[in-house]
Structures are given as C-alpha cells and as structure tokens.
Amino acid sequence: MSGREAILNTIKANKPVATALPFIDITAAITYDDVLQQYKTVLQNIGGSCQELNNEAELQEALQSITASATKVVNVLSATPETIATADAVALEATDIAIMRGVVAVAENAAIWVPEEQMLNRLLPFICQQLVLVINENDIVPTMHHAYEKIDVMGTGFGAFIAGPSKTADIEQSLVIGAHGPVGLQVLIVKK
C-alpha cells in the first residue's frame, strides 16, 4: 500500500487552495415545447427509429410484428427463461432481437437509461443484433440534468444511457451504423 500513501501524501501537499462547488441550476438548461417531438427528431438523427403506441394491446401487436421473422428473440418484458440471466456470451451471441424497458428517456440526445434490472443480463443490450427499448411517453425528460434527478444511479450495479444503435466513423470519418453492438435500435413509445 506504499504507492497509495505516497500518492495521497503528494496530493495533499500539492493541491491548490480549496474552492467551492458550483450550484447547478437546472432551470438554466434548454427547454423544449414538445419533448416527445424533440426526442423523435434526435433519435432519427442518430440512426434510431420509433413507433408511438396508444396502449398495451398496441404494444404487444407491434412487438409481434417486429419479432415475426426473427429466429431468436429475448423479450425481457414477458416471461423470460431464467437461463438468460446467467447465459454466457456464446449463448447470447445468437440473439437476433432483445426487448427490454427503459426507465427514463432524454429529449436533448435521445438517450435512454436502462438499469441492469431491466436488462436481465448486462451483455444482452450490447450483444443482440437489434435492440428494442420500450419507454413511457411520461418518462421523457428534457436534458441529462433532469435525467440524473430521476434515476437512481446508486440503486443499480450497472446501468447505461443508450442513444441509438452502435456506430463508428473511424474509417475516414464515414458514419457506419452497427459497430460492435446492435446494428439497429427501435424505441417503442407508449402514450400516456
């Protein structure tokens, strides 16, 4: 532990005079007249797509049509085999479509907060070919400041803001959708 002590002692000796934390006044942040519209616009810009659904029945219908031609679907919303929670990468790699619930959606950047409890398996939303996230329209907030007020970061072992499908522009700045994670993201927005 000598490294630890040495580092902490040098920091203590060298750190600057104490300054105060700023007050983060989130009323200074941008507001949108229509957070749903803003959310949809940004989502489209970053390569995702969405459907608005009026009720639970429409949701089930939409899920049925999305999954109709898929071979392997993992739907965390419905009764899912317990084995998914402990499945390894080899087993999960065959997943065509994964469906799970998002807790909070952010209008400014189309990110959706998905805590581990909704994923069932941490690897699932990343390793599947297509990801479907279901959110309630009521859970769309304007900015990340609002999102952090609503979510419980400490209440989960792992959680991620997911904004669109995986992507890269590492080859000559050409945008390619589908890097290592899903090649597609569909957001199903259930109305109030």
Place this chain on the structure above:
Amino acid sequence: MKDHASLAKQFIKNEARTDWHDETLWFVRQKRDKAAHGLPEWEQLRTWASEIKDHTLSHLDDYLLEFEKNATANGIVVHWASDAAAHNKIIHDIIKQEGITRLVKSKSMLTEECHLNEYLQQQGIEVVDTDLGERIVQFRKEPPSHIVLPAIHLKKQDVSDTFHEHLQTEKGNNDPQYLTHAARLHLREKFIESSVAITGVNFAVAETGGFVVCTNEGNADMGAHAARVHIACMGFEKIIPKAKHLGVFLRLLARSATGQPVTTYSSHFNKPRAGQALHVVIVDNGRSRQLGREDFRNSLKCIRCAACFNTCPVYRRSGGYSYHTAVAGPIGSILNPNLDIKAYSDLPFASTLCGSCSNVCPVKIDIHQQLWKWRQVVTEEANVPVSKKIGMRLMAWVLDCNVNYKVAGKVGRWMMRNLPFLVKNKLNPWYHQREMPEAPKQSFKEWYIKNKKA
C-alpha cells in the same frame, strides 16, 4: 532526436494528404460548433464543468478516499499505482492469476501513456484493441495519432489494404460499411473468447464508488460484460464528486469531441456482476507533481475530448505523430513536458498561440497560456536548440532598445529592396516555406511623423 518540427516536415511532404487531414479535422471542429451552438447554456455548462474540476482538484485526496471506500463497499478491488511501471505490473499480476495469454482492451489513453501493450507483449500476453480505429493502427503496428479518432491519419484505401492482409477482406474493396462489418465479425469472436477485459474510465464518481465509460461502438461493454475479470484503468484526475455532475460532463464531452449530442453508450459500472471480478487501477504517473505546479495544474481538468486537437492549426497540418507521444495536440503539449521536460521540450513550441484551443476547451483550461509559460520553463531548464536561444537573445536586443529597433528596421528594409538574395536563400529558415514580404519604403513611424504634420 526527432522533434516536432522535423517530424512535421515529413508529414507535410505529401501536400494533398496534408490538406485532406486539415479539412477532415476542421469538419469535426465544425460539427462541434454546431452542437455547442444548439445549447443556449453552453457557456454556463463550461463554467460549471471548470468549477467542478477546480473544486475536485482542491479536495482531490478526500474524493479519492471517498471513491475508494464506496467502490470497495461495492465489491470493486481498488489498486494504486505511482507510475507506469507499477500500473503495468498490477495488471500483469491480475492476468497471471487468470492464466490467460490473450485479452481485449477498449480505448484507454492511460494505457497508451504507460505502454501497457508493449509490456504485456513482453510477458507473452497478446492485447487485442477493440476500438475500430485502434484495431486498425494496431494491425499496422502504429500508435493512435489522435486520442478520439485513432486512425484519422489513414485513408480508406489504407484500411482496406490493412484488412486485406490481416482479415482477408476483398482486395481493393474500400467501402467503410464492408470494412467495418469485417472488423465486427473478427472482434465479436475476440470478445466472446476473452476472459479478461481492460477498459479506460471517463469519469469516476466519489459519491457512488462507480465509474462511467463512454463509447459509440459498444466495445467497452462487449468486452467488460463478457469477461470474468474487468480491469478499469484511470488517471486520478478522472474523479468527480457526485453522480449529478455527470449531467454536466456528459452534455459537454461528445458535443466537444465529435459534435454528437451524447455517445451511444454511457455505461455506469458500480458493482461487479455475480461471479465477476472488477478492478480499478488509480494511477498517478506524474499527475501529483503537475498538481503542485501552479501554472500548469489545471491541465489536470482535461476530459480528453480532443476539441483542442481538431481546432489547432498546427495539429491539423502536422498530424499526431509529429508530437511523438501518446497524447498529442495542444493538451499533450502541456501535459508531456511534466512527464519528461527534455524529451518533450519541443512541444510547447508546436503552436501559434492563437488561443483557439482555450476557446473550445469544455473545462476552460488556459491551454495557450500554459504553452507560453512552458516555453519559458523549457528555455530555462531544458535543451532548447542553440540557434533558437541566440535568435531569441538577438530579438530581445533589437526590441529592447529604440535605436537598435529603428536601425534594424532600416537595414532590413534596405537589404530586402537592394540585396534580396541575402534573405531569399536556403540559409534563411524563415524562407523555406514562406514568401518574403515586399519591403515598404518607410516604417510606420516615419509615415506617421510625416502625415501627422500634413
């Protein structure tokens, strides 16, 4: 020894490629502007981010201890490394227990700074870089040339040739979609078979004892969640006090880096998953020394967005390799002299001091001021070329005295008019890449005196 000027000279030999590099990075800078201007509170965000970082640096030991306490309670094993060698050894020791010979690593500039890949290779362990850009340069046995866009110096033909050689892709197929897909298939295999994953850390939160990793590709998550052991490496300045502060930094990071509203994945790791081991290595490697340098300490506020790279007229036209270091660009030029003042004495001079870097910096680091201050330190302490020293003294002598200045101006103008070959020749380094100006007949002062009377 290669310095920035001589390496840049190599880079600009290919004029078309230099122009392309310049324009490509300027395009990224413009995307950043568009994203920044989309938020009326942008300057407020920068101020908050800067103040949060200032506050954190002034309470750094307390926050690191708070982080350690909470992370340990979360089941994370926390390690401390004084320098690069200690960092590499800690990681090797963890890997040894696993008895493996290959692992996956997502982007971490800290591990580049510590030369972890080379070290592990010497121990018989292969590191597979999983960020697409990093994988490309790794195949080519090159280091990253940019901290966010590691393969920005390459054209798609180069990538196609590299993938043809290493991944057996079709020769001459330069389609980025096709090439990316080939890398996806290749790397998915690596993710699945790898039991150890190394990632970087974008933000570590004292309050939660967790950390956040941001990627667009999903490679950090693929590696970390598939592996039995996850090792996350962080410079100690990555710490922030509270989870709500992530709201400020995540709004700034991707907008400043690539102009995206946020990265695709902002992954919050708090606890290891069941059956997994999660390690965090907290690294000093000269940072505590930099903390003690009043003029340079706020370089530790950097969140590695690379906005200063993309805007810098010198970086854009000289490329990442001319900085001969893991972190290039303006921020690299103020961080590296702290690590080795002799080896990096050239970097503070690789700037026009135009100040654009400071203007785009999301945490308001006074980069150009620090470049100027480092020049003074370097001139005092390190081996600045004799020609530069003599030149500066001569300049000081001219500018210091009214008579000298007047005479030098007169002589200079007369020479340029009557003996132009004295300045327009190969011995004058200023003339190498520049046209000499037309010499005016009189100085401004002479013109002013004449015209004031009239």
